[in-house]
Amino acid sequence: MSGLSVGVLALQGAFVEHEEALERVGATPRQVRTVARMDGLDALVIPGGESTTIGLIGGDSGLVDAIRSAVAGGLPVFGTCAGMIMLASSTTGGRQPLIGGMDIVVRRNAFGRQVASFEADVSMPSVGDDPFPGVFIRAPWIEEHGPSVEVLATVRDHPVAARQGSLLVTAFHPEITGDDRVHRLFVDIVRGDGTGNQATPTVGGGIRVRPQ
Amino acid sequence: MRAKAGLAQMLKGGVIMDVTTPEQARIAEDAGACAVMALERIPADIRAAGGVARMSDPSVIRDIQEAVSIPVMAKCRIGHFVEAQILQALEIDYIDESEVLTPADEANHVDKHRFTVPFVCGATDLGEALRRVAEGAAMIRTKGEAGTGNVVEAVRHMRTIRSEIARLSALREDELYAAAKDLRAPYELVSEGAREGRLPVVNFSAGGVATPADAALMMQLGADGVFVGSGIYKSADPAPRARAIVEAVTHFEDPDVLARVSTDLGPAMVGIGMESLSEDQLLHTRGS
Numbered sequence: 001m002s003g004l005s006v007g008v009l010a011l012q013g014a015f016v017e018h019e020e021a022l023e024r025v026g027a028t029p030r031q032v033r034t035v036a037r038m039d040g041l042d043a044l045v046i047p048g049g050e051s052t053t054i055g056l057i058g059g060d061s062g063l064v065d066a067i068r069s070a071v072a073g074g075l076p077v078f079g080t081c082a083g084m085i086m087l088a089s090s091t092t093g094g095r096q097p098l099i100g101g102m103d104i105v106v107r108r109n110a111f112g113r114q115v116a117s118f119e120a121d122v123s124m125p126s127v128g129d130d131p132f133p134g135v136f137i138r139a140p141w142i143e144e145h146g147p148s149v150e151v152l153a154t155v156r157d158h159p160v161a162a163r164q165g166s167l168l169v170t171a172f173h174p175e176i177t178g179d180d181r182v183h184r185l186f187v188d189i190v191r192g193d194g195t196g197n198q199a200t201p202t203v204g205g206g207i208r209v210r211p212q
Numbered sequence: 213m214r215a216k217a218g219l220a221q222m223l224k225g226g227v228i229m230d231v232t233t234p235e236q237a238r239i240a241e242d243a244g245a246c247a248v249m250a251l252e253r254i255p256a257d258i259r260a261a262g263g264v265a266r267m268s269d270p271s272v273i274r275d276i277q278e279a280v281s282i283p284v285m286a287k288c289r290i291g292h293f294v295e296a297q298i299l300q301a302l303e304i305d306y307i308d309e310s311e312v313l314t315p316a317d318e319a320n321h322v323d324k325h326r327f328t329v330p331f332v333c334g335a336t337d338l339g340e341a342l343r344r345v346a347e348g349a350a351m352i353r354t355k356g357e358a359g360t361g362n363v364v365e366a367v368r369h370m371r372t373i374r375s376e377i378a379r380l381s382a383l384r385e386d387e388l389y390a391a392a393k394d395l396r397a398p399y400e401l402v403s404e405g406a407r408e409g410r411l412p413v414v415n416f417s418a419g420g421v422a423t424p425a426d427a428a429l430m431m432q433l434g435a436d437g438v439f440v441g442s443g444i445y446k447s448a449d450p451a452p453r454a455r456a457i458v459e460a461v462t463h464f465e466d467p468d469v470l471a472r473v474s475t476d477l478g479p480a481m482v483g484i485g486m487e488s489l490s491e492d493q494l495l496h497t498r499g500s
Contacts, residue, residue: 010225010462011225011462012224012225012226012244012246012461012462013222013223013224013225013226013246014221014222014224015224015225016224017221033462033463033466048221048222049222049223049224049225049226049246050222050223050226050245050246050247050282050283052241052244052281052282053226053244053245053246053282053458056242056243056244056458057244057458057459057462081222082222093281108281109281112303113283113303113304113305114219114283114303114304114305114306114329114330115300115303115305115328115329117215117216117218117219118215119214119215135214135215135218136215137215137218137219137222138219138222138283138305173218173222176214176218176221177214
């Protein structure tokens, strides 16, 4: 199969790491800094970084609006950490422009400041039986979500990975681990054969609606 | 270590701004800074005041932490591990063991492996950068010459580090032992640098960046991001300049954008020529 053209939002943050991971799973990455660079993309990745920075720069240049339209038109998007925040319908503890599209409320810096950043094995059955090496950096979590959102992983009782249609989000950073299974899942979703379409409730995964 | 170095990866392509008040911190956040450096005085004022420059009062740091949601960094003196302990207790997000403050130890830097909070350290060349990484630094920045508004030293340090790495990559494996000796750096890190063709951690530029063009210059020379200190709050109109520098770092390869964001910013900070500084006024020679 020919390489998918996957944009990586390159306004600020760890976008190079995503490009490298996408190349390893056979996709063709393209840095996106302007609206014009959105043309002809099969999918988009929104990387980790500072969501306020990404939102402000992207808001001014019209990119946030362009991505919002593309998401409404069905463009598959994978957001990690700040990218998850950008795809949320709203946040607690933030005032930056959001792209939205996913029926989730995200709490920014939910696990705490950098001293509380941590690594943890994350059970994520949608990418395989082996736990995924989760790196959580000033990480957010999903505070609430609607019924059409499938939670793919939870940590400390909070959803940290989820999917809604062709939108995929993680609070942690697969792009800096060298483990490409989440990127592979995203590419499968883009190609329309993502196995995550069927809910697979297992330990650590499965559907949870509005915890608490 | 992945969580410590990882935060620096998330800061890439961004601008870290020196701030001294919650108001300045909010201006920085609203301009798109990816982090702020909480200080009692910016480097230009430290330079002007003279005397011993120390860690900021915790109240200054706490007020700034309260004001913004982006990461907050703070400086400790070189080798002053108790200031570092205090900053960690304040839950600062990154500690800058900085030559801008008066060094507390002329021989030893802080043993940064002992801390949960990650450290950024300045470097003027590859050997210095690798020595800091060996001590546990999770991020490197060029020293430049802080508080001058003059980018010449930052350029020299960035070019030096890059050309030294390029030279390493061209060496035979059996020549790396002697290279490590020359660089006064651990062989393992030298060998890794030769293999990967880059520093093992993120490398920002700092010290003398005053304009959007300065920031883009450092990015085109290979910086992963930029620290701006005195350049913003010593200029005539800080908020638009801060925003312009953020845009310049994102679009560092697009001269049309750089021309637009450089327009009508008002006077930049006046700046200091290196030749007017005596040897004892130089900050970048502290703690090598």
